Amino acid sequence: MNKKRSLLPDCAEAGYCCDKKQYDEASFLEKIKMLLHLAICKPCRKYASNNTKLTKLIEKSNLKPCPEEEKKMWKETIEKEISK
Amino acid sequence: MSINKIDPTKWVDKYSDYLFNYTIARVNDRELANDIISETFLAGLKSMKNFKGEASERTWLISILKRKIIDQYRKVNSNKGRAEVKINYKEDSNEGDWLEEQAPDRFDKTAEDIMENEELGLAILNCMENLTKKQAKIFKMKTIDDVDTDTICNEFNITPSNLWVIIHRARTTLAQCLEKNWFQNE
Structure with missing residues (x-):
């Protein structure tokens, strides 16, 4: 049972591998397992395809992180102004 | 129509990423973007009582931000006459570098592409809500x-x-x- 499960992962595990792959954190084995699952599971293929699209869109959008220290400063300024 | 409420204590958490990316796409300078957003929040606080709740809080803040950005453009323009032209390619030390420095942006990246990417970024932030x-x-x-x-x-x-x-x-x-x-x- 255990062995079978490790060879053919379920949707949850395939999804987990697929997410890790988006951040280049999936191991070789995880990638193989995911591909095995995708070969037999249409909904997961759809998820994987959308997930990859999402990664590409985020890259393309070139979103910039707003610096945390600025956020903190703005919060303080706003609070100070309100309490005036 | 539901009336939108205003709550300045949540502004930073809810909208700062959106405002930041909106601004940085237009002024292309982090420091300046931070200043403009800071001014926007303060202006928002001052004119809070004028908020009618017809638009969403974010739309309202963006409209203030837009005005701040336009003010910034005006400031830059009024300084134009005093612009300094720097030509230092004659310096021996970096002779030969100028070609690379002068290289234009990628030809295949049109203004439309840049705009589309910016809209995409804002769409992603929108979905993150x-x-x-x-x-x-x-x-x-x-x-x-x-x-x-x-x-x-x-x-x-x-x-x-x-x-x-x-x-x-x-x-x-x-x-x-x-x-x-x-x-x-x-």
């Missing part, structure tokens, strides 16, 4: 700030598998939202 606060924060750290898994786990005191569950939920929600609004264009 469907996430819970924790999901959004962790997703942003992992995806946009590129913080590694261990650091995030330590900060939020969660296990890596917790983290991946959160990421999975966030990605599913975002993909669904973007599918409605964006994927069909691709």
Whole structure:
């Protein structure tokens, strides 16, 4: 049972591998397992395809992180102004 | 029509990423963008009583931000006469470098592309509003700030598998939202 499960992962595990792959954190084995699952599971293929699209869109959008220290400063300024 | 409420204590958490990316696309200078956003929040606080609740809080803040950005453009323009032209390619030390320095931006990247990417970024941030606060924060750290898994786990005191569950939920929600609004264009 255990062995079978490790060879053919379920949707949850395939999804987990697929997410890790988006951040280049999936191991070789995880990638193989995911591909095995995708070969037999249409909904997961759809998820994987959308997930990859999402990664590409985020890259393309070139979103910039707003610096945390600025956020903190703005919060303080706003609070100070309100309490005036 | 529902009346939108205003709550300045939540502005930074809810809108700063959106405002920041909106501004940086227009002024292309971090420091300046920070100043403009700071001014926007202050102006927002001052004119809060004029907020009628007809538009969303964010739309209202963006309209203030737009005015601040235009003010900035005007300031830059009025300084134009005093602009300094620097030509230092004659210096011996960097002779030969000028070709590279003078190279134009990529030809294949048109203004339209840049605008589309900016809209896309704002669309993604828009969709992120469907996430819970924790999901959004962790997703942003992992995806946009590129913080590694261990650091995030330590900060939020969660296990890596917790983290991946959160990421999975966030990605599913975002993909669904973007599918409605964006994927069909691709």
